[in-house]
Structure formats: structure tokens, C-alpha cells
Amino acid sequence: MRIPPRITQVGAVAVLGAATALTLGILVFIVVFVLQKGIPVVGWRFLLDNPDDMGKAGGIFPTVVASIVLPLLAVLVALPLGVGTAVYLTEYTRETKGTRFIRFGTDCLAGIPSIIFGLFGFIFFVTILRMGWSLLSGGLTLALMILPTIIRTSEEAIKAVPQAYREVSLSLGATRWRTIVKVVLPNALPGILTGVMLGIGRSIGETAAVIFTAGSSLRMPGTVFDSARTMSVHFYILAREGISTENAYGTAAVLILSVLLVNAVAYWLMHRFMARKHA
Amino acid sequence: MQVFGENTVRRILMGIAFSALFGLLLIALFIVKEGFPFLVKVGLRDFLLSSTWDPQAGRYGIYPMVVASLWVTLGAMVVGAPLGIAGAIFLTEFMPKPVMRVVKPTIELLAGIPSVVYGFIGVMVVAPIIRGHWGGPGLSVLGGSVILGVMVLPTIMSISTDVIAAVPQSFREGSFALGATRWQTVRMVVLKAARSGIVASVILGMGRAVGETMAVIMVTGNAAKVPHSMLDSVRTLTANIALEMGYATGLHRQALFATGIVLFVFIMILNTIAGAAIKQKARRR
Numbered sequence: 001m002r003i004p005p006r007i008t009q010v011g012a013v014a015v016l017g018a019a020t021a022l023t024l025g026i027l028v029f030i031v032v033f034v035l036q037k038g039i040p041v042v043g044w045r046f047l048l049d050n051p052d053d054m055g056k057a058g059g060i061f062p063t064v065v066a067s068i069v070l071p072l073l074a075v076l077v078a079l080p081l082g083v084g085t086a087v088y089l090t091e092y093t094r095e096t097k098g099t100r101f102i103r104f105g106t107d108c109l110a111g112i113p114s115i116i117f118g119l120f121g122f123i124f125f126v127t128i129l130r131m132g133w134s135l136l137s138g139g140l141t142l143a144l145m146i147l148p149t150i151i152r153t154s155e156e157a158i159k160a161v162p163q164a165y166r167e168v169s170l171s172l173g174a175t176r177w178r179t180i181v182k183v184v185l186p187n188a189l190p191g192i193l194t195g196v197m198l199g200i201g202r203s204i205g206e207t208a209a210v211i212f213t214a215g216s217s218l219r220m221p222g223t224v225f226d227s228a229r230t231m232s233v234h235f236y237i238l239a240r241e242g243i244s245t246e247n248a249y250g251t252a253a254v255l256i257l258s259v260l261l262v263n264a265v266a267y268w269l270m271h272r273f274m275a276r277k278h279a
Numbered sequence: 280m281q282v283f284g285e286n287t288v289r290r291i292l293m294g295i296a297f298s299a300l301f302g303l304l305l306i307a308l309f310i311v312k313e314g315f316p317f318l319v320k321v322g323l324r325d326f327l328l329s330s331t332w333d334p335q336a337g338r339y340g341i342y343p344m345v346v347a348s349l350w351v352t353l354g355a356m357v358v359g360a361p362l363g364i365a366g367a368i369f370l371t372e373f374m375p376k377p378v379m380r381v382v383k384p385t386i387e388l389l390a391g392i393p394s395v396v397y398g399f400i401g402v403m404v405v406a407p408i409i410r411g412h413w414g415g416p417g418l419s420v421l422g423g424s425v426i427l428g429v430m431v432l433p434t435i436m437s438i439s440t441d442v443i444a445a446v447p448q449s450f451r452e453g454s455f456a457l458g459a460t461r462w463q464t465v466r467m468v469v470l471k472a473a474r475s476g477i478v479a480s481v482i483l484g485m486g487r488a489v490g491e492t493m494a495v496i497m498v499t500g501n502a503a504k505v506p507h508s509m510l511d512s513v514r515t516l517t518a519n520i521a522l523e524m525g526y527a528t529g530l531h532r533q534a535l536f537a538t539g540i541v542l543f544v545f546i547m548i549l550n551t552i553a554g555a556a557i558k559q560k561a562r563r564r
Contacts, residue, residue: 005460016366017369020366022362023386023436024382024386027389033404081298084296085295093293101300105303106299111486111546113487113492113546115521116490116543116546119535123309201391205391205396207394207492211521232393252396256396267384
């Protein structure tokens with residue numbers, strides 16, 4: 001017997017709706033579960049005290065500092081490279097074999113798993129360039145990892161700047177480069193910053209690439225040449241070695257909140273950028 | 280006033296533009312440089328097909344890890360792909376636009392949950408459930424599959440949503456005009472048109488699952504043995520690298536880099552297939 005289309009329609013909607021609700025439910029559950037157990041642990045003392053006894057007691061201050069410095073270092077390196085690449089691809093060349101090659105390289109880099117970045121950073125920055133386990137080694141490794149994101153978002157932001165803006169500037173006698181610096185980039189800025197925030201968010205949450213390059217020293221780093229432990233690495237060590245479940249939940253709560261906050265800013269920027277483009 | 284001439288600027292930018300490609304080559308070069316001598320010495324066949332991993336005894340067979348990575352990844356797809364694709368269909372075709380505008384960013388936001396957190400949830404929530412219901416250590420292929428499946432959900436869902444939304448509206452209107460219901464339209468028209476893009480989203484999710492490390496270390500138990508059931512503890516390729524990298528030296532360290540080469544090749548194959556699927560779609564347009 002053939003089931004009438006109206007019935008299959010209702011059934012399909014029910015199944016699809018249930019799947020969507022389940023997906024959202026699981027993701028929200030993860031966040032709520034961690035926050036519920038972690039938030040009671042978190043306070044100013046937790047954030048600003050030094051850890052005692054390998055993190056069994058005390059706060060997580062050095063790891064918070066490392067989680068701020070490391071992503072900033074990564075962005076400092078990746079931003080000029082990423083925006084430079086995007087400007088070249090959009091403003092200085094047409095689609096050629098060369099640009100297809102660059103895009104292919106960017107896509108491949110984006111797909112490489114973080115453990116491979118960790119292996120590479122360990123052998124290249126830590127060992128061969130003798131930077132040791134340090135914020136610098138970690139920052140450079142993460143820079144490579146977030147480069148594709150920054151290239152892609154910058155490229156889209158630059159493409160979205162109306163052609164007329166460039167024509168006006170050029171007709172006033174500005175050179176191409178001056179047009180880019182004074183007209184194109186300022187207008188593409190919110191879009192570029194979206195990529196930066198996404199890169200920062202990914203860097204904060206990253207563990208595998210960081211643990212082998214920045215190391216896991218719990219001391220407060222004095223310079224970028226010192227080893228440091230980020231919040232995500234600290235959380236991983238606390239949880240895996242069973243040092244303190246309570247502090248692990250606390251660290252996880254801070255970690256999740258920072259990543260969600262950074263990503264929320266990224267989406268807010270993107271939204272504003274899109275809204276202006278359509279206006 | 281401009282310090283550099285236009286041509287200098289162009290040349291500098293061109294140099295910068297090759298940075299990502301240069302980085303990729305550098306990574307490939309150094310992983311291969313460290314791992315290749317090992318492959319030559321031990322032989323690719325012994326390395327891939329021998330099932331004893333015992334660095335102290337000089338036995339380096341990664342067959343158990345290859346099998347583990349395949350099982351966990353396929354398991355993750357069984358969990359993640361249907362949910363992700365169903366969610367994407369519901370979001371684009373059946374949900375009111377204003378609701379979708381809230382739900383889609385929420386899911387993309389949640390894609391940022393760090394992998395260590397997923398691993399932790401696996402240990403605290405998923406593993407005890409598995410242990411309680413089906414026995415075994417709990418930290419297992421099944422646990423890894425569930426956690427990775429959930430982890431790749433946002434990836435699959437958000438790419439599939441974009442792909443489905445990109446199917447021209449006229450396709451749907453044509454189908455409605457013939458008297459088809461919404462679901463018939465989705466099944467017979469929209470999904471056909473979006474097929475290769477959805478496949479690409481699943482393959483990209485697979486790439487993410489194969490490459491995931493920290494979450495997997497936490498939930499799969501890490502025994503370097505060939506698994507016989509979904510409840511056995513396993514060690515994936517990525518876990519093998521991360522667990523022993525801290526103290527490995529000499530031939531042992533080279534073996535880990537060689538594991539990295541295998542992983543690298545795996546990922547490149549998956550990405551190439553995904554890229555081809557997307558391109559095929561672009562050509563049809």
C-alpha cells in the first residue's frame with residue numbers, strides 16, 4: 001500500500017525536527033553541564049591566584065595570561081601575512097595558475113590536523129630553530145594554523161567593498177596601494193576582524209599544537225622565550241592526570257566562556273558588516 | 280608620499296601571498312624528513328601491516344592504530360552525518376526564517392567548544408553510560424565515535440545548510456507547481472541538487488574526525504591493540520603520536536613522525552575528494 005504524501009510529509013518533518021532538537025540539545029547540554037559544575041569554582045581569586053601543588057589548589061592566573069598572550073602573538077604574525085595574501089589575490093591579480101595554486105595551498109593548510117602542526121612546530125621552531133618550548137614557538141605554530149581562516153575572511157571582506165569606492169579614489173589620482181590603504185582596507189575592517197576573532201577563538205581552544213610547542217610550564221612566563229601553559233592545556237592535564245576535578249571544571253568553564261565570547265564578537269562583527277553592505 | 284613604488288608593493292605582496300603555500304610545504308618537508316628514514320629502514324609494509332606496537336622491543340607496527348582510526352571515524356560519521364544532514368534540511372526547508380537566523384549562529388558558535396571539553400564530557404558522561412549499559416571499560420571505540428560524532432555535527436550541519444540554501448528557489452517552485460509536497464520536493468529535487476555539496480560536508484567532517492587528537496585520547500582508552508568490538512579500548516593514529524611524543528627519542532621518535540606521514544596522506548586524500556565534490560557541483564551550475 002502506498003502511503004499518502006501528506007502523511008510522509010508529517011512524518012518527515014517530525015523526524016527532521018527531532019534530529020535538529022537533539023543536536024541543539026546535546027550542544028547546549030555540554031555548555032550548561034560544564035558551566036553548572038565550573039562556575040561555582042570560578043571567582044576573582046581563582047582567576048588571579050597562582051596555582052599551588054600542580055594546580056590541585058589555588059588559581060589559574062599564569063594560564064589565563066598564556067591564553068591571552070599566545071593567541072595575540074599568533075595574530076600578530078598571521079594578520080599581516082593573511083591580509084597581504086588577500087590583498088594580492090583580490091586587488092593585484094586575476095585568476096591564474098599561480099592564484100589557484102595559492103588557494104589550493106591555503107585549503108590544504110586549513111585541513112591539516114592540529115597534531116601535525118604540533119609535530120612540525122616541535123621539530124622546526126622548538127628544535128631546529130632552537131626556540132625551545134616557548135610562547136614564541138607556540139605563537140608561530142598557531143599563526144600557521146589560523147592563517148587560512150584569516151586569508152579567507154579577509155578576501156571575502158575585501159571583495160565586498162564596492163568597486164565604486166576604488167574608482168573614486170583612483171580617479172582622484174591615488175595610486176593603487178594608497179587606494180587599498182586609505183579606502184579598501186578601512187571599509188573591509190569589520191570583515192577582517194571577524195577572521196581575527198575566529199583565529200583567536202581557535203587558538204584559545206587549541207591543545208595538541210600548543211602542548212608540544214609552548215610546553216606546559218605552570219610558572220608565569222616572563223618573556224616570549226619562556227614556556228607557558230594555556231588554559232586548555234592546563235585543563236587537559238588536570239582532567240587527564242586526575243589532579244583536581246573541581247579545578248578542571250573551573251578551568252573548563254573559563255575556557256568555554258572565553259571561546260564563546262570571542263566567537264560571539266566575531267559573529268557580531270560579521271553581522272554588522274553584512275548589514276552595512278546591504279544598506 | 281609613498282615610500283615604495285607600485286611594482287615593489289606588488290612584488291612584496293606576491294611574496295606574502297605564497298606564505299600559506301610555503302608553510303604547507305615546510306610542514307610536509309619536515310614531517311617527511313623526520314619520518315621517511317624510518318619508513319626506508321623498517322619498510323612501509325611492516326610499518327602499516329604489523330600489529331605489534333612495542334617501541335621498547337623495537338616493534339613498530341601501526342596496524343592497530345590504522346584500524347582504530349578507521350573505526351572511530353566511521354563510527355563518528357554514523358552518529359554525526361544523519362543528525363547533521365537532517366538538521367541542515369530542517370533548518371533550511373522547514374524552519375521559519377526568523378528562527379533559523381537565531382539557530383544557525385548558535386550552532387556555529389557552539390562549533391567553537393574546544394575539543395578537550397568534548398573529551399572531558401566523554402569521560403564524565405558518555406563512558407560511564409557505556410560501562411553501565413554494555414560493560415567493558417567504557418573508554419572505547421563507541422565512546423570515541425559518539426564524542427567525535429557530536430564534535431563534527433556543527434561542521435557537517437553548517438556546510439550542508441549553506442549548500443542546501445544555495446539550491447535555486449526556482450527548482451523548488453517547479454516541483455511545487457507539479458503538486459509535490461514540501462518533503463517530496465526536498466527528497467526528489469533539493470537533495471539531488473545539493474548531493475555533492477552534502478557529501479563534501481561529510482568528508483570534511485571525516486577529515487576533522489581523523490585528525491582530532493585530544494578528545495580522542497581522553498575517551499578511547501588508548502590500548503594499542505586491534506579492536507574486536509565497539510566496546511574495546513583503542514588508540515588512534517593521532518593519539519599514538521601525542522601520547523608518546525613527550526618522551527620519544529631516536530628511532531621511536533622517527534616512528535611517530537612516520538605515523539604523522541600516514542595521517543597526513545590520509546587527510547590529503549580526504550580533502551582532495553571533498554574538493555573534487557565541491558568543484559563538480561560548481562561545474563554543473
